[in-house]
Amino acid sequence: MSTSQVRSAFDVAVVGSGIVGLGAALAAHRRGLRVVVIERGSEPSGASVRNFGHLCFTPQAGLAREFALTSRELWLGLAVDAGVWLRESGTLVAARRDDELAVLESLAETRGDEVELLSAAEAAERMPLAAGTAVGGAFLPRDLQANPRQAVAAIAAHLEREGVEFRRRTAVGAVRPGRVETSRGPIDAGRVIVAVNHDIDLLYPDVAERHGIVRCALDMLRVTAELRMPLAAPLLTGWSLVRYGAFSATPAAAALRERLHAERPDLAALDLNQMYTRLPDGTLIVGDTHARGATVAPFQAESAFEAMLEETRSLFGIDALRVVERWQGVYASGPADFLIEEVEPGVHLAAATTGIGMTTGLGLAEHVVAGFTSPAPTITLQKGAS
Numbered sequence: 480m481s482t483s484q485v486r487s488a489f490d491v492a493v494v495g496s497g498i499v500g501l502g503a504a505l506a507a508h509r510r511g512l513r514v515v516v517i518e519r520g521s522e523p524s525g526a527s528v529r530n531f532g533h534l535c536f537t538p539q540a541g542l543a544r545e546f547a548l549t550s551r552e553l554w555l556g557l558a559v560d561a562g563v564w565l566r567e568s569g570t571l572v573a574a575r576r577d578d579e580l581a582v583l584e585s586l587a588e589t590r591g592d593e594v595e596l597l598s599a600a601e602a603a604e605r606m607p608l609a610a611g612t613a614v615g616g617a618f619l620p621r622d623l624q625a626n627p628r629q630a631v632a633a634i635a636a637h638l639e640r641e642g643v644e645f646r647r648r649t650a651v652g653a654v655r656p657g658r659v660e661t662s663r664g665p666i667d668a669g670r671v672i673v674a675v676n677h678d679i680d681l682l683y684p685d686v687a688e689r690h691g692i693v694r695c696a697l698d699m700l701r702v703t704a705e706l707r708m709p710l711a712a713p714l715l716t717g718w719s720l721v722r723y724g725a726f727s728a729t730p731a732a733a734a735l736r737e738r739l740h741a742e743r744p745d746l747a748a749l750d751l752n753q754m755y756t757r758l759p760d761g762t763l764i765v766g767d768t769h770a771r772g773a774t775v776a777p778f779q780a781e782s783a784f785e786a787m788l789e790e791t792r793s794l795f796g797i798d799a800l801r802v803v804e805r806w807q808g809v810y811a812s813g814p815a816d817f818l819i820e821e822v823e824p825g826v827h828l829a830a831a832t833t834g835i836g837m838t839t840g841l842g843l844a845e846h847v848v849a850g851f852t853s854p855a856p857t858i859t860l861q862k863g864a865s
């Protein structure tokens with residue numbers, strides 16, 4: 480077969496089949512474009528399967544909120560169209576001290592019914608916390624939960640059924656306007672969307688350096704635990720309140736950060752975001768720590784896992800926990816929330832550069848594709864999430 484016979488022409492080539500790449504393929508396909516997705520792995524194994532599956536729309540601010548709101552509609556649509564498992568769970572936030580409650584109260588003032596404040600009694604009733612742990616809390620009813628181990632596979636299968644082509648076990652080595660050079664030969668496409676997460680530093684090292692993008696590695700666990708009641712929704716703690724944009728922008732957040740760091744320098748050194756989600760099989764995802772660098776060590780210190788398990792026992796008032804799995808996740812991390820750049824004519828880079836890509840990635844991808852095409856057809860939604 481000659482080289483010209485193996486080349487195909489597409490309107491859009493997407494590099495990477497994590498949530499951002501799949502979002503780009505979806506957005507382009509919905510506009511009637513011919514799309515190919517090029518993925519170096521045989522199946523998804525990047526950040527999009529290693530995360531909590533927490534679709535935390537309410538805690539986002541600025542551009543992240545804009546992308547989050549678009550994503551929410553798209554996720555709900557994918558639950559119907561692609562059979563993505565989605566729980567209309569909302570988010571629970573446990574406030575263990577008054578300064579944590581102050582952050583929640585402050586956000587509630589500006590967000591109306593997106594933030595339902597909980598009294599200490601209500602928090603105890605809705606969360607499986609150790610007795611007397613919470614001084615209050617909040618419920619964020621618009622948030623959702625996906626199962627990351629099912630979601631990307633379901634979306635990819637849906638896109639394939641719809642006619643989007645996938646080239647797996649095919650690594651991209653270089654991208655030029657109109658052409659993607661792969662380990663299986665070149666692929667021609669009018670537009671290219673590069674959605675390779677932290678590996679942007681391999682394909683575009685200068686761009687990564689210019690945007691200050693490094694890698695962020697996270698330690699994660701899955702455990703079985705006998706809680707007082709099942710966890711009905713993703714659960715955030717005070718450590719989350721100094722992290723996500725909408726919380727950390729409240730006037731009360733600075734004092735909370737100072738107190739947490741003064742009281743627990745050991746956990747602050749791990750850059751802990753103590754949070755939990757429950758998978759459909761009842762196991763809990765427990766996380767997470769953060770370590771940044773141009774290269775992140777693959778060696779995961781057991782002391783970090785011990786600290787997370789200890790905090791988990793204390794929060795839920797339990798002794799027994801069985802660790803089922805441990806893993807490391809990595810995402811691109813930079814001073815801004817997103818990298819969006821047309822590096823050459825028709826070559827678009829898209830990445831979430833903080834740990835909110837499941838929440839915002841579909842909206843980010845929709846934004847990038849909308850930038851060079853006509854509006855997509857209106858999404859008609861049935862209520863499909865369970």
Ligand SMILES: Cc1cc2nc3c(=O)[nH]c(=O)nc-3n(C[C@H](O)[C@H](O)[C@H](O)COP(=O)(O)OP(=O)(O)OC[C@H]3O[C@@H](n4cnc5c(N)ncnc54)[C@H](O)[C@@H]3O)c2cc1C
Binds near residue numbers: 524
């Ligand atoms: C542990 C952890 C927990 C998180 N928790 C949450 C959460 O609860 N909620 C939330 O909103 N966000 C969360 N995030 C962030 C979120 O998971 C990421 O922002 C998001 O998944 C990034 O999606 P992506 O498509 O850019 O990257 P990925 O899912 O990493 O996909 C990139 C793909 O590109 C492919 N690729 C790379 N280079 C090439 C190449 N040269 N050629 C071909 N293919 C290539 C890779 O194989 C990979 O499949 C978490 C992240 C981690 C790591």
